[in-house]
Amino acid sequence: MKTRxxxxxxxxxxxxxPHPVDPVLDAxxxxxxxxxxxxxxxxxxxxxxxxxxxxxxPNDVYAVGGPRGNTPYKAxxxxxxxxxxxxxxxxxxxxxxWVHGSSATDIWLxxxxxxxxxxxxxxxxxxxxxxxxTIFGAWxxxxxxxxxxxxxxxxxxxxxxxVLLHWDGTIWSNSPLPRALGRTYFKxxxxxxxxxYAVGEAGTIWHRTQGVxxxxxxxxxxxxxxxxxxxxxPNDVYAVGSRDVLRWDxxxxxxxxxxxxxxxxxxxxxxxxxxxxxxxxGLKQRxxxxxxxxxxxxxxxxxxxxxxxxxxxGIWAVGGSFVAAPQPGVTRDGVIAHYGRVPxxxxxxx
Numbered sequence: 001m002k003t004r005x006x007x008x009x010x011x012x013x014x015x016x017x018p019h020p021v022d023p024v025l026d027a028x029x030x031x032x033x034x035x036x037x038x039x040x041x042x043x044x045x046x047x048x049x050x051x052x053x054x055x056x057x058p059n060d061v062y063a064v065g066g067p068r069g070n071t072p073y074k075a076x077x078x079x080x081x082x083x084x085x086x087x088x089x090x091x092x093x094x095x096x097x098w099v100h101g102s103s104a105t106d107i108w109l110x111x112x113x114x115x116x117x118x119x120x121x122x123x124x125x126x127x128x129x130x131x132x133x134t135i136f137g138a139w140x141x142x143x144x145x146x147x148x149x150x151x152x153x154x155x156x157x158x159x160x161x162x163v164l165l166h167w168d169g170t171i172w173s174n175s176p177l178p179r180a181l182g183r184t185y186f187k188x189x190x191x192x193x194x195x196x197y198a199v200g201e202a203g204t205i206w207h208r209t210q211g212v213x214x215x216x217x218x219x220x221x222x223x224x225x226x227x228x229x230x231x232x233x234p235n236d237v238y239a240v241g242s243r244d245v246l247r248w249d250x251x252x253x254x255x256x257x258x259x260x261x262x263x264x265x266x267x268x269x270x271x272x273x274x275x276x277x278x279x280x281x282g283l284k285q286r287x288x289x290x291x292x293x294x295x296x297x298x299x300x301x302x303x304x305x306x307x308x309x310x311x312x313x314g315i316w317a318v319g320g321s322f323v324a325a326p327q328p329g330v331t332r333d334g335v336i337a338h339y340g341r342v343p344x345x346x347x348x349x350x
Contacts (some may be wrong), residue, residue, distance in 0.1 A: 039284065039298045039337055042344045043085065046334030048076030049320030051097050052306040053336065055080070056104040061310070062119075063318050063336050064109050066095030069326030076334060077109065084347040090117060090124050098187070098306075102140040108167075110135035110148050116165075116172060129172050133160035137187035137228075139196070144169030149198050151184030158182075164198065164213075177206060177213050186241075187228045199226035199239045205246075205253065221246055221253045228306075232269040240267045240277055258285060258292045266307040268315070276315045276339075278304035284317060286339070295339070302335045315339035 048066045055061035059082030067073035075096055077088040090096070094112040101107030107119040114129040116138075129135060135150035146167035152159035161182050166175040183201040190196030196208040203222030206213050224242040231237030235250030242263050245256040264279040275287035282301035286293045304319035320334040338344045 035341070037339055037341050039295060039300070039339050040343060041300050042336045042338050042346055043078070043348070044300065044302075044333065044335040045331070046076060046078070046320070047073045047331045048095070048334050049322040049332035050076060050078070050306070050318035050334040050336060051095070051322060052099045053308045053316045053318045054099050054101070055308075055310065056101065056107075058082070058310040058312045058314055060104055061316065062099050062107065062109075063316075063334075064096035064099045064111075065318070065320065065322070065332070065334055066111065067093065067326075068095050068322055068332055070330050070332060071326075071328045073331070075111070078336070080344070082345075084345055084349050086349040088119075088124075092117075092126075097134065098137045100138050100140055102142050102146075106140060106143045108138045108140055108146060108148070110138045110150070114150075116148065127172055129165060130174055131160055131163055131165075133163050133184075135163065135165070136185070137189075137198075139188045139190055140167075141190060141193045141196075145193050147175075147188045147190070147196060147198070148172070149185035149188045149200070151200070153184045153201065155184070156182040164188075179215065186226070187230075189229045189231065189237075191231065191234045195234055197229045197231075197237060197239070199229045199241070201225050203241075203244070205229075205239060216253060221255065227264075228266045230267050230269050232271055232273050232275070236269065236273065238267045238269055238275060238277075240264045245277060258287075259294075260285075261296055265303075265305045266317070268307040268309045270309040270313060272313065274309060274313065276307045276309055276317075278307045278317045278319070280304070284339075286315065300335050300337050302333065304335075304337075313340070 050065035053063040061080040063078040066075040075090045094115045096109045096111035105121045109117040114131040116127045116129045138148040140146035148165040150163040151161040162180045185200035188198040198206040203220035205217040222244040226239045227241040229239045237248035239246045247256045262280040262283045266278045269275045280303045284295040302319045308316045317337045320332045
């Protein structure tokens with residue numbers, strides 16, 4: 001109940017979906033390769049919601065999520081190989097909240113009930129996390145150096161919170177922060193092994209440099225919970241959540257001057273300086289050469305949770321009905337969208 005309460009505070013609740021239907025692409029939703037870049041609804045009406053998307057390349061992409069408690073559906077892992085999509089069977093009913101890796105054969109999926117799953121490009125393997133809390137985010141610097149964060153939203157010090165885990169190439173282990181604040185951390189990201197950020201409740205921002213985690217949000221700059229952190233480089237990092245878009249310039253965290261009609265949930269930043277943010281009600285904005293462009297009035301109109309800018313500059317976004325209370329037999333209407341010039345194939349392998 002507490003988890004749903006916090007999520008409802010930072011994300012507008014969507015309506016539950018209909019009974020299971022085949023994923024479809026509506027006519028007119030595909031991008032036109034002869035036109036300027038545009039948004040394309042690639043897949044929609046999937047049985048689970050999708051919360052994160054990432055890939056080693058634009059032709060090797062993973063989108064993850066799940067049923068969020070809606071039985072009898074299973075974890076949702078979709079893979080795109082450049083030609084078609086395929087649903088991978090992770091053989092569990094938990095929802096994955098994040099996906100990230102260091103290569104095509106080193107990919108981590110994290111989610112509910114402390115689940116940490118590794119994909120080597122051919123098979124899944126579950127690892128012990130040492131916690132039953134939801135692991136909301138993960139980031140891999142290499143095959144022997146990865147971080148994961150999580151907690152129990154609104155649980156305070158009396159619940160499994162302040163979850164920070166580290167992978168050394170053999171096991172995942174607890175890596176205590178200097179101060180136990182009784183907060184849930186939602187995402188972790190870095191530019192390298194010794195420049196890592198973690199964000200979460202109460203606008204908390206932790207920064208790891210020279211092997212030490214330091215609190216950079218005392219007093220906080222954000223007005224509420226921060227859900228995602230991502231950057232273009234060491235001196236250009238973004239942290240978002242609710243109506244906050246914060247930017248680190250290498251010296252100070254400041255509020256970014258962008259107008260938000262709805263809450264923002266996800267952010268991605270490319271080496272070129274291009275930034276994308278997504279949020280509730282189909283919120284989609286892009287920052288190109290210092291100017292923000294608002295794509296709010298274009299499909300998809302679904303609540304969006306995660307964003308990723310691929311190595312070719314294409315923008316991906318995922319979402320669905322991820323806040324509504326669990327209802328047996330009801331789908332979560334997962335959606336995948338893409339912004340670019342070249343249409344993304346919509347075929348799902350059977």
